[in-house]
Amino acid sequence: MMSTPGETGTESWPLWEVFVRANRGLSHVHVGSLHAPDSDMAVRNARDLYTRRNEGVSIWVVPADAITTSDPDAKGAYFESPAGKNYRHAVYYTKSEGVKHL
Amino acid sequence: MTSPADLSVVENEAGQALFDDLIAKDSRIEPRDWMPEAYRKTLIRQISQHAHSEIIGMQPESNWITRAPSLKRKAILMAKVQDEAGHGLYLYSAAQTLGITREEMMDQLIEGRARYSSIFNYTTPTWADMGAIGWLVDGAAICNQVPLCRASYGPYGRAMVRICKEESFHQRQGFEILLELMQGTEAQREMAQDAVNRWYWPSLMMFGPPDDQSPNSAQSMAWNIKRFSNDELRQRFVGMLVPQAEVLGVTLPDPALRFNEETGEYDMSEIDWTEFNEVLAGRGPANAERLRRRREAHENGAWVREAAHEYARKQAARAAAEVA
Amino acid sequence: MSDADIDPHGEVTVDRLALADEFAGAGAAGEGAVASADVAEYALRLGDDALVLAQQLGMWIARAPELEEDVALGNIALDLLGHARSLLHYAGTESGRSEDDLAYWRDEPDWRNAWIFEQPNGDFAHTIARQFFVATYLFELYGDLSSSTDPTLAAIAAKSMKEVDYHRDHATQWVLRLAGGTDESRRRMITAVADTWPYVDELFHDDELVERLASDGVAVLPSSLRERFDEIVDQVLAEAEIELPTGRTAFIASGGGRRGRHTEHLGPLLAEMQVLARQHPGASW
Numbered sequence: 001m002m003s004t005p006g007e008t009g010t011e012s013w014p015l016w017e018v019f020v021r022a023n024r025g026l027s028h029v030h031v032g033s034l035h036a037p038d039s040d041m042a043v044r045n046a047r048d049l050y051t052r053r054n055e056g057v058s059i060w061v062v063p064a065d066a067i068t069t070s071d072p073d074a075k076g077a078y079f080e081s082p083a084g085k086n087y088r089h090a091v092y093y094t095k096s097e098g099v100k101h102l
Numbered sequence: 103m104t105s106p107a108d109l110s111v112v113e114n115e116a117g118q119a120l121f122d123d124l125i126a127k128d129s130r131i132e133p134r135d136w137m138p139e140a141y142r143k144t145l146i147r148q149i150s151q152h153a154h155s156e157i158i159g160m161q162p163e164s165n166w167i168t169r170a171p172s173l174k175r176k177a178i179l180m181a182k183v184q185d186e187a188g189h190g191l192y193l194y195s196a197a198q199t200l201g202i203t204r205e206e207m208m209d210q211l212i213e214g215r216a217r218y219s220s221i222f223n224y225t226t227p228t229w230a231d232m233g234a235i236g237w238l239v240d241g242a243a244i245c246n247q248v249p250l251c252r253a254s255y256g257p258y259g260r261a262m263v264r265i266c267k268e269e270s271f272h273q274r275q276g277f278e279i280l281l282e283l284m285q286g287t288e289a290q291r292e293m294a295q296d297a298v299n300r301w302y303w304p305s306l307m308m309f310g311p312p313d314d315q316s317p318n319s320a321q322s323m324a325w326n327i328k329r330f331s332n333d334e335l336r337q338r339f340v341g342m343l344v345p346q347a348e349v350l351g352v353t354l355p356d357p358a359l360r361f362n363e364e365t366g367e368y369d370m371s372e373i374d375w376t377e378f379n380e381v382l383a384g385r386g387p388a389n390a391e392r393l394r395r396r397r398e399a400h401e402n403g404a405w406v407r408e409a410a411h412e413y414a415r416k417q418a419a420r421a422a423a424e425v426a
Numbered sequence: 427m428s429d430a431d432i433d434p435h436g437e438v439t440v441d442r443l444a445l446a447d448e449f450a451g452a453g454a455a456g457e458g459a460v461a462s463a464d465v466a467e468y469a470l471r472l473g474d475d476a477l478v479l480a481q482q483l484g485m486w487i488a489r490a491p492e493l494e495e496d497v498a499l500g501n502i503a504l505d506l507l508g509h510a511r512s513l514l515h516y517a518g519t520e521s522g523r524s525e526d527d528l529a530y531w532r533d534e535p536d537w538r539n540a541w542i543f544e545q546p547n548g549d550f551a552h553t554i555a556r557q558f559f560v561a562t563y564l565f566e567l568y569g570d571l572s573s574s575t576d577p578t579l580a581a582i583a584a585k586s587m588k589e590v591d592y593h594r595d596h597a598t599q600w601v602l603r604l605a606g607g608t609d610e611s612r613r614r615m616i617t618a619v620a621d622t623w624p625y626v627d628e629l630f631h632d633d634e635l636v637e638r639l640a641s642d643g644v645a646v647l648p649s650s651l652r653e654r655f656d657e658i659v660d661q662v663l664a665e666a667e668i669e670l671p672t673g674r675t676a677f678i679a680s681g682g683g684r685r686g687r688h689t690e691h692l693g694p695l696l697a698e699m700q701v702l703a704r705q706h707p708g709a710s711w
Contacts (some may be wrong), residue, residue, distance in 0.1 A: 010388075011205050037414045038417065044596065057625075090317070167485075173526060174448075180503055234470055282711055399489045402549075409607025
């Protein structure tokens with residue numbers, strides 16, 4: 001299990017990852033990280049740091065050490081499976097070309 | 103049987119191959135990828151120096167926030183210096199993904215073990231310096247930074263994209279300060295020309311030593327961190343300045359400066375690298391002052407940072423006790 | 427599309443934003459609304475409060491306890507500077523003076539800010555104590571003023587209230603952390619609250635001008651805000667386990683800022699702020 005890169009557990013103000021929703025209808029997207037003593041201050045610092053120019057309508061902050069990532073050393077193998085399963089994609093089905101509403 | 107030592111050799115070989123492949127394809131290296139130790143070290147050094155430059159770079163301008171000559175200029179300057187704090191934070195975060203903490207980087211800075219851009223060791227005695235910094239220093243910085251948006255290390259490139267977007271106003275506001283001054287009174291025009299005289303050469307030095315004396319450049323270019331050579335960027339910058347200086351009505355303080363039709367480049371006087379090296383060695387106008395001020399802010403804030411840490415600890419303990 | 431063309435942060439549309447009015451409320455009463463002498467004087471009071479405080483917070487930039495806090499205090503200072511500019515711009519319409527005429531070319535006795543705003547930054551706890559009291563006051567004030575019968579004041583107040591709400595929250599968070607942090611931070615916070623408290627009273631002084639304007643629904647009677655202010659302050663300080671000074675140690679400064687009488691701190695602050703502008707009379711920047 002790995003947290004996000006950068007979190008060491010040694011800093012007095014821990015690292016937080018920041019996600020911002022730019023507008024209604026969009027997902028929260030990772031924009032960067034910051035340091036804060038706790039979650040209340042983290043969300044405020046995120047507002048001050050990452051939305052100075054109207055970049056967001058909603059913010060998530062997550063302690064970096066609370067994020068579990070896939071094993072980085074196995075990244076090739078871990079994401080091998082989808083390759084070759086072309087039948088998951090619509091473009092795989094060519095015989096129906098020209099037929100409307102399909 | 104393979105011993106652990108053998109295994110790591112195998113891993114390193116595989117890692118190096120993948121790394122080389124990604125670089126060759128001009129793709130991006132991400133934090134948990136295998137990377138050569140020298141690549142990691144180079145990046146930590148470069149990104150943290152860049153971050154320190156943003157943070158130290160706040161000082162020569164914050165010097166004028168309280169005295170800005172109009173409320174509009176005060177607001178612009180405040181927003182700009184504040185942006186610089188933000189840019190320092192983005193960059194420290196990017197460096198942190200390489201295995202160094204911000205606390206360690208800050209300690210390196212205030213203990214005088216880290217470098218930052220020498221340009222910020224010059225002083226800002228007049229208001230026109232706010233214009234010259236924006237036009238010349240930020241202008242040079244933007245020339246350097248735009249190619250860095252494509253740096254091979256993902257987090258660095260992403261930080262630079264954000265920074266470049268936000269900085270687009272920094273150079274313009276500097277230009278406008280100078281333009282107002284040049285269209286103003288005799289005293290204002292003198293102030294503007296004097297500032298341009300003082301900042302022109304140091305801003306050209308921001309691109310670093312000439313290509314034939316820049317030992318690390320070749321490796322950084324091979325790693326797709328650096329995209330253009332120091333001299334290429336310097337030429338590009340001067341090429342932009344010349345017509346802008348005409349609009350402003352200021353004189354660039356280099357009598358030898360002229361466009362050479364044959365080479366397609368600007369001829370210019372020799373840069374005084376002795377001065378550059380003196381400032382780099384800590385003998386510039388304000389090296390000691392800049393570090394002292396940063397150290398003071400850090401030390402004066404220690405009790406506040408500890409208080410917030412302690413409060414968070416107590417709150418967490420309280421929450422845990424309530425659950426138990 | 428190559429890698430380099432993909433914007434990893436999504437589109438930032440700032441460049442294409444229709445820029446908002448630089449002066450809040452300008453145009454709320456139609457083009458060229460001119461303040462009466464009374465309204466101008468009232469706007470001057472509010473504008474001077476905001477400008478003096480913005481000037482003080484500006485001094486923190488590059489000196490804050492942590493970089494994130496440099497950014498936070500910068501945002502607050504910029505908000506206040508925005509309020510000041512809108513208010514001074516409006517105040518100047520009465521006499522044909524610009525925001526800068528008012529900011530840079532008035533001497534100390536012509537300034538109308540209350541004393542609490544000119545009290546020095548001190549340590550971070552003092553700045554936070556001052557922020558906490560004034561932001562709590564301003565939030566209530568702008569809340570009420572946003573229904574002023576003067577459309578310009580109402581518009582300025584409506585915008586300012588939203589921003590001051592955050593200032594109040596920011597200060598409250600820090601009061602709690604400093605009071606409940608280490609022994610040292612607690613001691614400093616208690617000292618700061620005690621040192622700042624004497625200047626709170628002046629914020630709620632009524633006088634003839636506000637009474638006149640309040641009777642027309644233009645201004646807010648400061649005294650009418652006191653109860654709500656006390657309620658919030660009591661609540662936060664109770665959570666912080668800080669007691670307000672009482673008894674013989676409870677100094678209350680007389681105040682006098684609204685009449686142009688100031689403490690020893692305003693003079694140097696103005697001297698610094700105005701020095702360059704005054705070296706170049708008539709110059710534009």
